[in-house]
Amino acid sequence: MSVFVDASTRVLVLGITGHQGTIHTRGMKAFGTQVVAGTSMRKGVPEVEGVPVFESVEDAVKATHPNTACLFVPAPFAKDALFEVADAGIPLAVIITEHIPFHDMLDMLYYASAKGTRILGPNCPGIATPGAAKVGILPNVIFKPGNVGVVSRSGTLTYEIVNNLTENGFGETTCIGLGGDPVPGTTFIDALAGFQKDPETHAIVMVGEIGGVAEEEAAEYIGKHVTKPVVSYVAGQSAPPGKRMGHAGAIITRGKGTAESKVQALSKAGVRVAKFPYEIPGLVRQALKA
Amino acid sequence: MSVFVDASTRVLVLGITGHQGTIHTRGMKAFGTQVVAGTSMRKGVPEVEGVPVFESVEDAVKATHPNTACLFVPAPFAKDALFEVADAGIPLAVIITEHIPFHDMLDMLYYASAKGTRILGPNCPGIATPGAAKVGILPNVIFKPGNVGVVSRSGTLTYEIVNNLTENGFGETTCIGLGGDPVPGTTFIDALAGFQKDPETHAIVMVGEIGGVAEEEAAEYIGKHVTKPVVSYVAGQSAPPGKRMGHAGAIITRGKGTAESKVQALSKAGVRVAKFPYEIPGLVRQALKA
């Protein structure tokens, strides 16, 4: 078992003829993912990396029946692309594209939810279920099948943590990168609910960062609904208030979203909180033994 | 048991100080319904028919915790009233108001569904569960508790049929008036699903009329999902094409929505179709014996 993607995942890559689209189609295929189709605004491209390319999502769906979309389309066109995916009835859209205006994302979120499509992202590294499928840009080499579920708002920090877990003998059920944008399609709570339900996940690693109140809300949810052990790290404990720490998600304003409040809420919910990212494998070992 | 309304129903009447609002508040109370609050655009009205009156839905909800709204507000203000009801988290809105533009109703439908509010109507007589609660304008005297579920797009024709059922010794679990407008909030299928699930409903009476394809869709649903006996009558078998028969619902255009196609579809799905409304009690008796 796993969360959101598994061996039955069939990926449609939107923007497959772009630089990123092409590279990561190769990466997804190398991971063992069934990449069944691509779309492109460029006309007359028959295939990319052995994957057939269509002019519209509707055409791709009719011919290849994907159940997951991976969006690499440039930010100004992402909203329309997501509408096309939702109208075609694809239940999961992983949006890698960064710099999508949050006003667009609000429209996308409410349109997608009316059509029954889940969005993961935007501005996220994607999702990987080792041994089954990867949708996005996560590096292939860091994963190993196992019983730890990982969910994170960060990119490279997550790679680092997963790599560390794998090097320490652990493996992952699914690794979910939520992305750091202010309006995420999928939240910690959605991912935690998935891991709680997944029988193969025995422990959950949740990587948060400063800004917003997503970690506090997740802590409340954990306290009420998650019986599996959760290990967490919150990045940005030393960040100065009011400064953007790399992306729009990581900003502390008006005394809200501080690392302190997040760490406190998580600890209160029974989460083992690491002070530094490299403490995570040790805490997971403890948790699994307990 | 029953469908959509029961003894726990707590009604908020929007437009309670209007002529219709006041009369039917009295009627609902006489039926035994818990009418807990009303709202009005008129300021400074403390109560109507012993029901406290508030200036906003939010105020009414805070004070009296209704779980059903009944709208008598004039058509130009119905959309805003429904938004207010949906934002207040009330899960069922029965819209009696007629002449609401269908463009408004489209907005209302998608807003309500995003907020988790079911709309019954507009332009409908409401819903009644004998012995428990009535929301709307259905006459009180025609009902008796029993095991027949009734769903209809008509008003008085339904009263006539229910009265006929009751006079013939039957009683009703719930009687649902969908209303005859082109964009109904609740459809035959929603009601049929409710009756199928309700253990006390042993037979279902479905009163259709010409126009649209709601009866054909209901027939398909019955064929697949309804195991209880269904008796039906379709009004307007003699209606001339292209003429409106009283309200926007009842129009035959482009050869679609004819009585023939409806009767055929229902018969094919195993429904006992009455040629005339007064045949219904006999068919129900047959159905319950079979």
Place this chain on the structure above:
Amino acid sequence: MVKLLEWQGKEVFRNYGIPLPKGAVVHSGEEAAKALGTQVPLPCVVKAQVRVGGRGKGGALRFANTAEEAQKAVGELIGSKFKDETVKEVLVEEKRPIERELYISLTLDRSKRLPILMFSAEGGVEIENVPDEKIHKLWVHPYAGILDYQKRQVAKLLGLTDAPAKEVGVLMETLWKIFQGEDAELVEINPLVLSAGHLLALDSKVTIEDDSIFRHPQYDHLQGDMTPLEEKAHEKGIAFVEMGGDVGVIANGAGLTMATLDVLLENGGKPGVFLDLGGTDDPKKVAEAFLLMSEAHPKVVFINIFGGVTRCDTVASGLVSEIKQNPPPFGIVTRIRGHNETEGKAILKEAGIGSFSDLAEAVRQVVSMEGQ
């Protein structure tokens, strides 16, 4: 349903920026000659402004190469009858070269409860005659409106590239704005033509929803396809349909009205007029209904009322007092059921009005009176 004439629909199109041929509405040959000298270039098309369809085959569309020809055509059309509709206005329009004829419309899909955009590369003929597989459909979410990918899809399926591909996207948005902004039931362009490399609306079909007229007073007095009596009833808020037979039917509620008709026809009755009092059973409406009925000259009137909210005795008293004041020139059969039915029937009996409980029995009485 307010059904706009072609020129009225084109006025709406013009206000929203849809490209149209130059044209003028005229009421006489002289007006046509004047317009051709100034606003409208030759050669031209002369189009009778009627609401019924099939104008092409019926001679309601003519072509003219000279002002004289146009003047003559207009003179002939004005006052002529086209499928029972008298031509009062004629649209004189420049004749534009036509490379292709397309079809596009926006209306409500009641089944999906969503607006539906229909389009076809086979325009210029009645859409009913275009085979299903050549009509493309897409649905519009009321909040999101026309989406960019849908514009590309339409351009592709219509075989449009370059400027017309862009124009059709703009047109889709405009149709959507009209559909929502004017509370339309239907906005149709047939044919939408490719003329000198650009899209152009050659015809218009726009209907406005009755229920929305409160926010569009400009459409209030535009006639629909109702008869004068239907119009009169409409103004009083009574649904009234003329059908050609000689039994008048008065009932309350659309469903009950239709059911009454069903039983009547099955028993050999010929409904001439039917009149739906609506969900109410207000006695005042009964009086108004009687006056309207008199104007339709039925042989016998059948009143079928179910007393729901109002009691049967109230309705019966209202009915009797109206009949006493204005003795109607037709026979009356009543069937009154529901709340306080017995009391109601007693009142009617006293006034000498036949009254039944059983619908089939009542209808048999109506048919026998009709046959006398």
Place this chain on the structure above:
Amino acid sequence: MVKLLEWQGKEVFRNYGIPLPKGAVVHSGEEAAKALGTQVPLPCVVKAQVRVGGRGKGGALRFANTAEEAQKAVGELIGSKFKDETVKEVLVEEKRPIERELYISLTLDRSKRLPILMFSAEGGVEIENVPDEKIHKLWVHPYAGILDYQKRQVAKLLGLTDAPAKEVGVLMETLWKIFQGEDAELVEINPLVLSAGHLLALDSKVTIEDDSIFRHPQYDHLQGDMTPLEEKAHEKGIAFVEMGGDVGVIANGAGLTMATLDVLLENGGKPGVFLDLGGTDDPKKVAEAFLLMSEAHPKVVFINIFGGVTRCDTVASGLVSEIKQNPPPFGIVTRIRGHNETEGKAILKEAGIGSFSDLAEAVRQVVSMEGQ
């Protein structure tokens, strides 16, 4: 985040029709005197145009009864420093009678993932200082916009009746149009005043989202609250924050950058600049980062890269070649992990650059070099 100056925000307000006092932006006392003679009536308010808050207490807002007083105030303000921000422009505005001071704003509620409208009857002070129970909140659905019942609600809670009750409804719709139309992160009016019985926006706070600038080029060159170096990095698409210490940190990804900082601070290091290369580990960006770093004059630079998509050896090669070409004026410690880590470290070692696997160990080395 593009933070508009008061007068820039008011230009936006003016374009959308929000009522404002008469005013003029001036750059000198002379310009002020000219404006007061023509556009702006006396008495007036003289307001330094700076992005930081607390202008009232800090002397950046002055009142003037005569043109001379105003000219003098403007002369004093122009070129002065206000919390590190130099005043370049001054807004001279007519002084209007104030009956009440209110607060209203629209921003994003990240928790509910919905726009939030906040309003309070206690305007004119920093909203942070208004107690929670006096700030009212309502949420706006992105598709449905401001609803009529919400307008009534706001008017009621603000204690507005008659004309101002209607005006606040219109204002809410206008704020919503600005919020969506200009892709704003925040649209705030504080104070919104009741002046001679009508609503008037006395101040403006508008910030535009960076990511939306592609469709609002007019905001492209309006300065935010970044330092010149931060600005330069921003133009290159590199997130760059100056913090005052003397260790430069280069990492890839916001999370990893922050984690690096966390470990550094905990070990007694003083981060001076940090620089997020973003989700990429493109060697070219490393070169650009080095040039920016040099300008910030750090004592030691710590490079913490996780090789995800790009391999570690590629990154190491890029790094070495850049360092050979432009020998940097600071010490370097690297920690490179991930794909082809071993090969990468070998390359760095050959070039004499210290390289670690363990983050804590690397950080201790950084701190020891910083202390030298």
